[in-house]
Amino acid sequence: MANAVKLVFPNACHRLCTWHIAKNAGKRIGSYLGNPEFKKQFNHCLHGCTTEIEFQVSWDDLISRYNVGDNTWLTKLYSLKEKWCPAFSRDIFSAKIRSTQRSESTNNVFHQISTNIMELIEFVHHYEKKIEEMRLAELEDDYRCKNGAPRPKVWSKMLRSAAKVFDTNNITSLPTQYVLKRWTKEAKKGIVVSNDTGGGTSENSKSARVLRLSELMHEGNNVYDIASLTSSGTKIVKDLLTEAMKRLEKDKDTLHVSLMQYKKEHSVRIEDMFGTNFD
Structure with missing residues (x-):
């Protein structure tokens, strides 16, 4: 898939799902994760590092402290660090989405309502009931989104400084050209498609x-x-x-x-x- 992404979406930033990485970690290094200190430091490398230097220091310390330099899965994971560590993609806007959340949550829901001995007609009944619940929940979320406003969460010095750069210049709103439709309340109304077909072939x-x-x-x-x-x-x-x-x-x-x-x-x-x- 990585090779296909390079060809079909050359300008895209291909990332690995951290949910899958964490799940695979339980299978590959489960014995190490039983150690609370190892698990804490591994999760920090996976989610918490904000700079490349911080990541490298944390990773090197993890490898040497717990003597896991010969673990092939960790070695492979490190070779792909640019695709999962947040420190290497700070210049890419992703709304902090770091996993295939929607599909995985849907898969998880239907795994919960089905078993390998369930008859097909029984599964269909469970499926329709769950779909109805999910649609209702989505309609409620849409209503709250359209009729409410998010609470600003300014937590970094950089954001506070930027908000103060804006106040000084009497800039009270973000120019519309910097707000993509997919991040607005109108995202569901149509989709953004490219009209660049490059000719009439x-x-x-x-x-x-x-x-x-x-x-x-x-x-x-x-x-x-x-x-x-x-x-x-x-x-x-x-x-x-x-x-x-x-x-x-x-x-x-x-x-x-x-x-x-x-x-x-x-x-x-x-x-x-x-x-x-x-x-």
Whole structure:
């Protein structure tokens, strides 16, 4: 996956999930973690170091004090330190997200409600019940987010100093160009997609279609999720989808592209189908 990230997302900062590292540590160095002092220092290296020098000193002390220099897992972990130690990514904004929290928490929930002897129909019932609880919790979180304000947590001297640099210059709000949509209350309303397809080649056209499809599916899933809560909501969406299909069938651009796609996939002449020259 690391090699793929370099190719597909060359400007991305690829990080390792610290939750997985901590979980694997229990399997690989569990005997050492039984020592409270070792565990405390290991966790400090994993989560607490703020500078590269601090990390290096703490790590070297850990290795020498507990004589674990020949542990292959720790050696491998150290070689990847730039991908998990916070000291090496202080110039990368990540909102302090250091694990695949959403997927792991979801996996954990469904592992709790399922067993290897559970029948499929029983699992489906548990699944639907848990999904309903999770959706309700998300709606409540959305409501609190939209109708409340976060409490500022200024804890570092650097932040206090910056807040005072701003006051002196009578800057009372953060310019909007520095606030990305994905960190705002409006993050769920649509997604950010790139319009840079680099030309009209076949591959670029496919990429553009994938982006449009992704955006539509994201918007659609949000609508379907809310509409499915009630019969009236479901009817509203179904009626609108029917109307949308009628409008698409009348849209010349959409009709033309869909017919060209059919022609390409089935190797037939559109003229033979309709007796009309669509070119």
